[in-house]
Amino acid sequence: MIGLAGAIGRCIGLRLKRNEWWIERPLLWGCVIGRPSSGKSPALAPTRRMLDRLAGDERNAYEAAMREHGARVLVAEATRANAKDVIRKAIKKGDHTAAQAEANAAMVEDDAPTEPRIVANDATVEKLGELLNENPRGLVQFRDELAGWLASLDREGREGDRAFWLECWNGSGSYTVDRIGRGTIRIDACAMSILGGMQPGKLAEYVRGAVRGGFADDGLIQRFQLAVYPDMPAGWRYTDREVDPRATEQTMATFRRLRALEPASIGAEQPDGCDVPFLRFDDEAQDLFVEWMTGHMAHLRAGEEPPWLESHLAKYPALVGRLALVLHLADGHGGPVRADTLARALNWCEYLTGHARRIYAPAADGGLTGAHLLLRRRASLAEPFTARDVYRRCWSGLADAESAEAAIDVLVEYQHLHAMPPAPGVGRPSVTYAWRA
CATH class of the missing domain: 1.10.10 (Arc Repressor Mutant, subunit A)
Known part of the structure; x- marks a missing residue:
């Protein structure tokens, strides 16, 4: 799901209310939690391969575009050299109008294409700002071990990085980085999905920080809503199944289709003042969303959940919209999101709730x-x-x-x-x- 969201990026959103401007973009944060050597990396590998193949496709297109750009640069340089002779002759004749016209014709601007990126692994906020400006659809942060990334946010001198990453979950706000030496970098839209693995003990330390309050209680952990903490199987069986090439290619075709998505071709709206085109729920799905959200928020307001878990679950309405949009587009649908797709997203949230309770348990079990x-x-x-x-x-x-x-x-x-x-x-x-x- 995170890989599919990364392929889509913030080129499209889903409007969750009929009238208010509540638009969710398909940005998802998640991780696989397990002890060392429990198989986290093999579980993440297929998604990484799909994203790498997408990146390879775009890199090939970029290299072809760079070759064409290089050829145009050579032509432009020859044109300017020839234009100098024409301009000198025109000036000798006193025809300054012709000289100016020739100069204007020779001054052709041809910016080099920017290198496309999908995945980032280890980049500073300043560098991510440059990458995001060159890739406005957003990026996927992929870390095999997310604990190292979380630890980097607590280092001296990196205090502002947490604020940047909190903005990245929304995918709508701009962000400005001012640094001596590098000047000012304005990021038009911070949009990052995150995927990786984490060990239970290291995650528990961050969860305890969120539970106790203080610096770590800023909602960063609660944004990892696709975090899963599965049980290790009781037994073990050797397997060596043959890869299904047809299934692999069908999956890759879906990734490529989503990457090439043109929102206007599937009925997306984009009124003035809206930063991304968006789809809506159909009437049945809208009523289902209102019914679910009413019950969900009533449960949270009843005070039956611990404050830290309440903060986590309070983000589920946004998560429902994001999951529904990814499912809708991955299935090849256009137009309004249907109720059966929304029901699948709600089932996802029910499944994730059990994992969330397990993730927060170490901080609430009294030792x-x-x-x-x-x-x-x-x-x-x-x-x-x-x-x-x-x-x-x-x-x-x-x-x-x-x-x-x-x-x-x-x-x-x-x-x-x-x-x-x-x-x-x-x-x-x-x-x-x-x-x-």
């Missing part, structure tokens, strides 16, 4: 997940030990004092550990812990 992590590392701790001995090792999921202390409290409660009174001495006494036999 239970950390307790399991600490039990697995029991042999690595000398006895007795303190909470500081745990978090100073920077183990995933136990890398701060609060997480370590919560995990220890759970283990004490369930009698895996017993607390030892602090020994008298100089300085602040620390509680130490020892494992029960």
Whole structure:
């Protein structure tokens, strides 16, 4: 779904209300969550191959255009050289009008074509700004390990990058970057989809930051709405299935069709003042959307969900529109989005809700997940030990004092550990812990 959204880009949107200007563009953020060597990269590889083939098609066209541009440049240079002789002769004759006309004819502007891009892996905000201006349909950020990218947003001097990425999820706002040395870069529309993998422990650290409030509580994690955290299969079976070339080519044909999409050809509207053409729901789908959204928002306003999960689910109306638009276009439909397509998007959201609950669970389980992590590392701790001995090792999921202390409290409660009174001495006494036999 994220790959298809990346192929479409922000060339078209879906208007979610009959009257108000609520338009969602097909930009999707998601990741596959799993332990190391759990198969995340092989699961992501087919989408990456499709996007790379699209990029290859566009690169070939770009190289052909560059060759044509080079030929035109040679002709222009020869034309200017010849024009100088004609101009000199005209001036000698006193015919300044003819000289000016010849000069104007020789000054032909022929800008070089810009190199098309679909995927970006590791680029600064400034460079992304240049790429987005050259590729106004938007880009796909693809990272095999998204934790490294998230960590880069917390580095000193990169504080403003988070604000840029928050804008990229909407795909509608402009953004201006001012840097000494590079000057001012104005990005007409920040539009990025994101796809990658992440390990559970590293994700849990960011989720805890969002739950506790503070700098990480800015809605960045909640934008990863296509994040999935599947269970590992109980068993394992060797498989070596032959690739179906027909299915592969049909999929590739869909990607190419979406990349070449002309919104006007499928009935998209674009009134004055609207930044992208858009489709609408048909009447049945519009009524279904209103019914679903009314129930969904009533559930959130009832206060039955934790605040962090409520923030995540509150973005589902936008997600429903984006998924419905991608499904509608991928199926080759034009005109209004139908109710059966919207129903499939709603089913997607129901499926994703279960994964969202699992993703946020480590931050709301009172230290239970950390307790399991600490039990697995029991042999690595000398006895007795303190909470500081745990978090100073920077183990995933136990890398701060609060997480370590919560995990220890759970283990004490369930009698895996017993607390030892602090020994008298100089300085602040620390509680130490020892494992029960």
